[in-house]
Amino acid sequence: MILKLSRLCCKMGCCLPSRVLYLGDYVLQGAVGSGTFAHVKLARHTSSGQIVALKIIHRPDGINHFKNESTILQELHHNHVVKFKFAKSHETYKPRQFYTPYVDVIGLEPAITSIDQCLVKGNAFSPETALGLFSQLLDALAYCHDRGISHRDIKPHNLLISCRFTLLLADFGTATKTARSNTYCGSYMYMAPEIHNRVSMYSARKADVWSSGLCFFNFISADHAYSFVGNYDHRYRLISQRQWDSYWALHNKRKGNNRELPRYIQEAVARVLIVDPVLRLGAKELLRGFIGQEISKELVVKELAQRIFQCTHVK
Numbered sequence: 001m002i003l004k005l006s007r008l009c010c011k012m013g014c015c016l017p018s019r020v021l022y023l024g025d026y027v028l029q030g031a032v033g034s035g036t037f038a039h040v041k042l043a044r045h046t047s048s049g050q051i052v053a054l055k056i057i058h059r060p061d062g063i064n065h066f067k068n069e070s071t072i073l074q075e076l077h078h079n080h081v082v083k084f085k086f087a088k089s090h091e092t093y094k095p096r097q098f099y100t101p102y103v104d105v106i107g108l109e110p111a112i113t114s115i116d117q118c119l120v121k122g123n124a125f126s127p128e129t130a131l132g133l134f135s136q137l138l139d140a141l142a143y144c145h146d147r148g149i150s151h152r153d154i155k156p157h158n159l160l161i162s163c164r165f166t167l168l169l170a171d172f173g174t175a176t177k178t179a180r181s182n183t184y185c186g187s188y189m190y191m192a193p194e195i196h197n198r199v200s201m202y203s204a205r206k207a208d209v210w211s212s213g214l215c216f217f218n219f220i221s222a223d224h225a226y227s228f229v230g231n232y233d234h235r236y237r238l239i240s241q242r243q244w245d246s247y248w249a250l251h252n253k254r255k256g257n258n259r260e261l262p263r264y265i266q267e268a269v270a271r272v273l274i275v276d277p278v279l280r281l282g283a284k285e286l287l288r289g290f291i292g293q294e295i296s297k298e299l300v301v302k303e304l305a306q307r308i309f310q311c312t313h314v315k
């Protein structure tokens, strides 16, 4: 079915906004984010009233991302993986008056925001919330890995906060079903050292674990663990040599890091960020290591709710 986006002037008085944008059976409600390949907009189904997030893939070279993401997401059903609703290809889309490209659209469970949008430098999550979110991420990752799927672009932009204030893993555009990969892919600041160093046939699962570890670091510090992969970067060198005491001493001196992290958080980071992928634990093994820890779900929900309120109401 060809869906047409049309711009209509409402002639029904004040009950509807003056301009309504349609994409097929959906009324667009507003943008919620954008990435390399897509704009994401909230939309309401005209007859059922159901709200979805429409991922509108506008780039002509986004077709492979679209096919990949829709095929893989259909196979995944997990509390911490964004839910797939439908995919429609080659839709007509007219965001401006004389410009009508064709786009591919994926309908997704709507989320409130992405984690990067509510992590501001100098305002990291509390250690408990950071660990709670990390264990939700590991849970999603262990589930995907068990089904032979590696994400390959884990970063805070691709981690959403659901309407239940829990983490959702999203953006499976570059995910793969092959366990070993030789593709140079991901996002520069979150890519595993073996990808940076162009090791051929690296383990895509272990690379996901490294990226998740860097996200965890981001949750606890609202900062990056290091700037470059290479021994000329002092912090990276300390991580690769496993000189964690020197690493944390350096970390605490950095501008904006105004609190010392609890020992259990430092140990958790050290357990994940192991440069050698052979020695690096898998998501499931790491998750098992967290089971003894009391992570209060209510506390995570409360902090995320407060954080989102601040992000949307306090400038």
Ligand SMILES: Nc1ncnc2c1ncn2[C@@H]1O[C@H](COP(=O)(O)OP(=O)(O)O)[C@@H](O)[C@H]1O
Pocket: 032, 033, 034, 035, 036, 037, 038, 039, 040, 053, 055, 082, 108, 109, 110, 111, 112, 113, 114, 157, 158, 160, 170, 171, 172, 173
């Ligand atoms: N289901 C969703 N609900 C709400 N916002 C979303 C949803 N999916 C994505 N977003 C927002 O849109 C951004 C881009 O989406 P993403 O799937 O990462 O696209 P790309 O493949 O272009 O990177 C995300 O960083 C997030 O802010």
Ligand SMILES: [Mg+2]
Pocket: 035, 036, 157, 158, 171
């Ligand atoms: Mg993305």
